[in-house]
Amino acid sequence: MALEFDRSILGQVFDETDFPPVEKTDLLQFADALGETNPLYTDEDAAMHGPYGGLVAAPTYVTRLRPKKMTPEHMPRFGKVGFDGGRDVEIFAPVRPGDRLKMVSTIHDIYEKTGRSGSMYFIVLRNEITNQDGQKVAIVDHRIMQR
């Protein structure tokens, strides 16, 4: 049986967040918190001679950007409890110090899976991140699992 919900909510923008300029210290602290050793993310001088010509953010930095509204006001509920099911990140351009990032959030998809323990419902929230030049930086899909 197809999952029943108002399909018009798919793709509707529920949040737009403009972030303050990315600070170099923020990138360095984020890399440090992961124990990163790659000089592209940890060492400004070494990164100058690397492929980006300067320090860039560790790849999953984009997952630390949080929209003002984490979920839509009319977030569908299919189960009693929700879990963080996972993330899918597509990266198009590096994040650099001074970047002014913007994030637009939508409900991208809703689907059902049936497993041994019964039905599970997945709500995919999509955060699309662009920079001050309008360049696409990343798409972060957040899979929320309900059951």
Next chain:
Amino acid sequence: MKTLYFEEVEEGDELPPIDLLLTKDFVRKYAKTAGMDFPRFTDDEGARQEGLPGMIAPGVLSMGLLARLIGEWNQAAQITRIGTTFRSPVLPDCAIHLLGFVTQKDTERHTAECDIWMENDDGERWVIGTATVLLPTRNS
């Protein structure tokens, strides 16, 4: 910089594993740095009040560590896609192992696909995922 070129990477290559003790302090530090200092990620008692067995590591921390696994294998590998599934809560103060291998190469795009995962001492895979990396070539 540790660089592996596309030509040097083979399907089946293992990424050098990272073994680490995931301490509560490490998790707290990440949570604070990433603006996620909620009780479930910082405090056992607060996590129990939310119905969890104790404080857990944010899923995105596991994902970040798996991205680090790729970077330590090849610092010149540019991650263009990474996807992870959080299969079970990651409870800190335990040994974790980050593992992966190259599953496929694309000779037109100069990319490689990797399977990546985080497991515990018993080999239970708590977090699984895949990534696509763009590799430098000898000719460019």
